Amino acid sequence: MQTSPLKTLIAAVSLMAATHAHAEPQMATGQAMAWQCAPCHGVNGQEFSEAMPPLAGMPVKQFMDAMLAYREGTRPAVIMDRVARGFTDEELNAMAQWFAKQPIKPWEQTTLQESLSAQQAGAQAAGEKQ
Amino acid sequence: MLKRTLLAAALFSVSAIAIASGGHGEKPQANPWTHFSLDNQIRAMPSGDATRGQDIHSQMMCNACHGEKGESPSRNYASLNGQPEAYTIKMMLDYRDGRRWENYHQAEIMVKISQALNDQQIADLASFYAQHKTQPWTYAQPLAAAEQAPTDKVVRKGDFERMLTPCASCHGAKGEGNGVVPALAGQVPEYFVRTMKAYQSGERHNDVQKGMSQFTHDLSDEEIQALAEYYAAMDRQ
Amino acid sequence: MSQFAQSLSNGKLGRRELIKRFGISAVAASGLFGASKNAYAKSAPHVVVLGGGVGGSTFAKYLRFADSDVKITIIEQYPEYITCLRSNDVIVGYHTLDELTFNLDTVQSKYQVNVIIDKAIGADFDKKTVTTAKGQVIAYDKLVVSPGIDFKFEDYEGHSKELAETKIFHGYKAGPQTLALREQLLSVPKGGTAIIAPPQNPFRCPPGPYERASFFAEYFQKHNPTAKVIVLDPKDRFTKDGPFKKAWERLYGYQTDNSLIEWVSGSDGGRVLSVDGKNNSVETMAGTFKADMINLIPNQRAGKLAQILGLTDASGWCPIDRFTFESSLQKEVYVLGDSTIADAMPKSGYSANSQAKVCAQAVADTLRDRPLTKSVYANVCYSLAGDNYGVSIAAIYEVRDGLIQPKGKSEGVSPITDKPAQPILEAVYQKNWQREFVKDVFS
Numbered sequence: 001m002q003t004s005p006l007k008t009l010i011a012a013v014s015l016m017a018a019t020h021a022h023a024e025p026q027m028a029t030g031q032a033m034a035w036q037c038a039p040c041h042g043v044n045g046q047e048f049s050e051a052m053p054p055l056a057g058m059p060v061k062q063f064m065d066a067m068l069a070y071r072e073g074t075r076p077a078v079i080m081d082r083v084a085r086g087f088t089d090e091e092l093n094a095m096a097q098w099f100a101k102q103p104i105k106p107w108e109q110t111t112l113q114e115s116l117s118a119q120q121a122g123a124q125a126a127g128e129k130q
Numbered sequence: 131m132l133k134r135t136l137l138a139a140a141l142f143s144v145s146a147i148a149i150a151s152g153g154h155g156e157k158p159q160a161n162p163w164t165h166f167s168l169d170n171q172i173r174a175m176p177s178g179d180a181t182r183g184q185d186i187h188s189q190m191m192c193n194a195c196h197g198e199k200g201e202s203p204s205r206n207y208a209s210l211n212g213q214p215e216a217y218t219i220k221m222m223l224d225y226r227d228g229r230r231w232e233n234y235h236q237a238e239i240m241v242k243i244s245q246a247l248n249d250q251q252i253a254d255l256a257s258f259y260a261q262h263k264t265q266p267w268t269y270a271q272p273l274a275a276a277e278q279a280p281t282d283k284v285v286r287k288g289d290f291e292r293m294l295t296p297c298a299s300c301h302g303a304k305g306e307g308n309g310v311v312p313a314l315a316g317q318v319p320e321y322f323v324r325t326m327k328a329y330q331s332g333e334r335h336n337d338v339q340k341g342m343s344q345f346t347h348d349l350s351d352e353e354i355q356a357l358a359e360y361y362a363a364m365d366r367q
Numbered sequence: 368m369s370q371f372a373q374s375l376s377n378g379k380l381g382r383r384e385l386i387k388r389f390g391i392s393a394v395a396a397s398g399l400f401g402a403s404k405n406a407y408a409k410s411a412p413h414v415v416v417l418g419g420g421v422g423g424s425t426f427a428k429y430l431r432f433a434d435s436d437v438k439i440t441i442i443e444q445y446p447e448y449i450t451c452l453r454s455n456d457v458i459v460g461y462h463t464l465d466e467l468t469f470n471l472d473t474v475q476s477k478y479q480v481n482v483i484i485d486k487a488i489g490a491d492f493d494k495k496t497v498t499t500a501k502g503q504v505i506a507y508d509k510l511v512v513s514p515g516i517d518f519k520f521e522d523y524e525g526h527s528k529e530l531a532e533t534k535i536f537h538g539y540k541a542g543p544q545t546l547a548l549r550e551q552l553l554s555v556p557k558g559g560t561a562i563i564a565p566p567q568n569p570f571r572c573p574p575g576p577y578e579r580a581s582f583f584a585e586y587f588q589k590h591n592p593t594a595k596v597i598v599l600d601p602k603d604r605f606t607k608d609g610p611f612k613k614a615w616e617r618l619y620g621y622q623t624d625n626s627l628i629e630w631v632s633g634s635d636g637g638r639v640l641s642v643d644g645k646n647n648s649v650e651t652m653a654g655t656f657k658a659d660m661i662n663l664i665p666n667q668r669a670g671k672l673a674q675i676l677g678l679t680d681a682s683g684w685c686p687i688d689r690f691t692f693e694s695s696l697q698k699e700v701y702v703l704g705d706s707t708i709a710d711a712m713p714k715s716g717y718s719a720n721s722q723a724k725v726c727a728q729a730v731a732d733t734l735r736d737r738p739l740t741k742s743v744y745a746n747v748c749y750s751l752a753g754d755n756y757g758v759s760i761a762a763i764y765e766v767r768d769g770l771i772q773p774k775g776k777s778e779g780v781s782p783i784t785d786k787p788a789q790p791i792l793e794a795v796y797q798k799n800w801q802r803e804f805v806k807d808v809f810s
């Protein structure tokens with residue numbers, strides 16, 4: 001599909017609007033939402049020795065199946081049903097893509113550089129430019 | 131595939147530094163099993179009822195992690211369906227009494243749940259899981275063609291050079307398990323690898339007289355990974 | 368860009384100028400020329416964080432995630448941070464204070480954050496500088512303030528800061544206060560009484576007093592079964608009161624004659640009016656209560672530093688922009704955590720951590736002229752009603768109609784079910800959460 005000049009203009013204007021006021025900002029990034037899970041699932045989901053399951057490197061389908069089941073109440077849970085009910089399909093997918101790219105190793109053994117690359121890969125997978 | 135191995139390695143490497151937490155809850159001390167004491171203990175258990183077991187499966191929220199009938203919904207939890215009754219009973223007793231404590235924080239859920247159950251309830255659960263046959267794990271990937279033959283050989287014929295008894299000789303031709311020997315068919319591959327690694331390092335040692343751990347030492351990471359995938363996809367039908 | 372950053376980028380600001388602006392010790396201690404000089408471009412903006420507690424430390428770490436170049440400095444008054452989280456456990460002996468003690472070493476080394484141990488005492492918002500007790504003047508492009516809470520002792524006749532440090536402890540900032548409460552609890556005589564008096568809303572850690580009451584009851588049950596906890600509350604409801612009271616019934620005989628816990632609501636006159644330190648008694652609307660220990664948790668307001676900096680409004684708390692946590696009273700200054708007015712979000716460590724991450728992203732986006740994205744927050748408060756009995760409240764939040772509100776149908780407390788596993792698992796997860804949480808904040 002070709003982008004018309006008008007569309008480009010509209011896009012540019014709305015981008016400016018978003019920069020300035022809080023008018024209609026874009027959906028939160030998968031990364032920003034995924035960060036919110038860290039106190040339970042470890043920094044970037046990289047906790048591998050706890051009762052709560054790790055999320056880093058989780059295949060997208062397993063993640064989505066789990067979250068949708070929690071949200072719809074078809075998978076019993078202690079806490080995740082409540083958490084999952086806070087997210088739309090699109091938001092869940094953005095987090096799924098991001099978590100799938102996080103390294104499967106404990107946070108303590110991950111360098112900052114390594115993590116920044118992985119986080120960037122996650123953002124790209126979620127279709128977000130960094 | 132590399133990822134899977136990494137997951138197991140990750141689970142594993144931290145376990146070495148995970149210390150039993152102070153404060154809340156002390157680790158019970160139980161003597162290691164002998165064949166004799168284990169036999170006696172299993173025989174002394176009441177007989178289970180699968181219908182009651184199903185109820186407990188839901189009441190104790192086992193279904194949150196282990197699925198409706200014991201089939202695990204994710205890489206992070208073990209599948210329980212199709213396990214022989216004696217195996218499930220042994221695991222629950224091992225968690226309860228501190229024999230299965232290979233990684234305290236991860237095992238903590240099972241420790242606390244098993245401590246909240248009595249022998250009858252444990253037997254009922256065991257009966258429930260035994261009633262539902264193993265099935266290929268939902269997310270199993272077919273094993274790469276090149277790995278099929280060598281893996282199949284380890285499973286059925288073992289490896290005389292390395293004194294590896296065929297897995298099937300204890301775990302059954304269809305990975306169905308027998309008595310206190312677990313079923314492997316349909317097991318979650320990450321859990322399989324994690325377990326093998328824990329046996330290898332001695333972190334897990336609730337097997338009777340090293341009955342299992344002795345076979346893990348000579349297996350390579352690649353072989354363990356292939357075995358995990360082989361069994362995850364195994365169909366008993 | 369600030370003048371300071373600009374002059375840095377132009378290479379105009381020499382070392383001498385820096386020393387003049389930062390003070391000698393600042394330049395040395397902050398490592399501006401030291402280990403971290405390769406970490407950022409000379410033109411990088413400088414973000415200064417006041418308070419290296421939950422909000423401040425999380426912010427610095429996640430700002431590094433959001434921007435690998437920006438310069439970050441934390442100014443924290445104490446070299447060590449003792450978490451309030453699980454400090455109730457210390458009172459009854461499930462944990463030691465050592466296990467709750469953390470520092471900013473990893474944040475400094477792993478995330479290239481300058482850490483200055485000094486007390487912030489003022490700021491010049493026009494010149495964009497902060498002043499410290501040791502006389503340093505530090506320039507910022509963006510300032511972030513997460514100073515915690517302050518107590519309103521004056522709300523109770525006869526109470527004072529001094530009395531709160533010698534006899535009527537609050538235990539609402541972890542440390543000596545926590546140990547003092549432990550000592551008092553251990554010396555409650557057979558059949559004695561402990562009073563816990565929670566504050567008015569809003570206050571830090573809304574379930575804290577009730578978790579504490581539960582722990583006291585559990586302790587008495589084991590060691591002093593004829594003793595009793597009396598909760599004197601100015602309120603008629605409290606967070607998770609359903610699951611808490613159910614737990615008290617199940618565990619401590621709540622609402623029977625032998626109950627280990629008695630809760631006096633605001634309507635029943637539970638509000639404390641005055642304190643008598645000498646007689647160890649409090650006067651409430653319902654009459655005078657004498658006890659062997661009194662744990663009065665005073666009403667609260669934003670941390671002193673927020674007051675000094677003029678970031679509070681008439682309510683005593685800091686109004687903020689709900690999307691970014693930028694102060695509504697001062698541009699380029701952000702406030703996090705307990706000090707803020709965050710609507711439906713409780714004053715918890717989880718909230719402070721959540722807000723810090725959203726704010727870090729917003730600060731990074733603003734500094735780089737990127738469009739802001741929607742703000743999504745989270746909070747989960749886990750409490751123990753007993754060693755193996757957990758209760759929780761959880762929600763994901765968004766900004767709707769100008770307020771931070773629960774998103775979707777996420778908000779909820781632990782269901783009261785007859786499933787024995789529910790509270791057992793919540794207790795396991797509670798402990799798991801605490802270990803992961805402090806890692807997320809400090810490492």
Ligand SMILES: Cc1cc2nc3c(=O)[nH]c(=O)nc-3n(C[C@H](O)[C@H](O)[C@H](O)COP(=O)(O)OP(=O)(O)OC[C@H]3O[C@@H](n4cnc5c(N)ncnc54)[C@H](O)[C@@H]3O)c2cc1C
Binds near residue numbers: 419514705
């Ligand atoms: C008993 C108890 C139990 C709790 N349990 C939980 C729990 O289980 N879960 C949970 O989520 N929350 C819990 N909390 C709440 C949690 O501790 C707070 O909500 C959280 O610490 C708030 O973070 P903050 O950044 O706003 O403040 P703080 O963490 O208090 O950080 C403020 C920091 O600023 C520093 N500071 C202040 N003034 C200055 C100055 N002038 N110069 C330099 N530095 C300064 C302080 O030294 C401190 O380090 C509990 C609280 C209590 C009291």
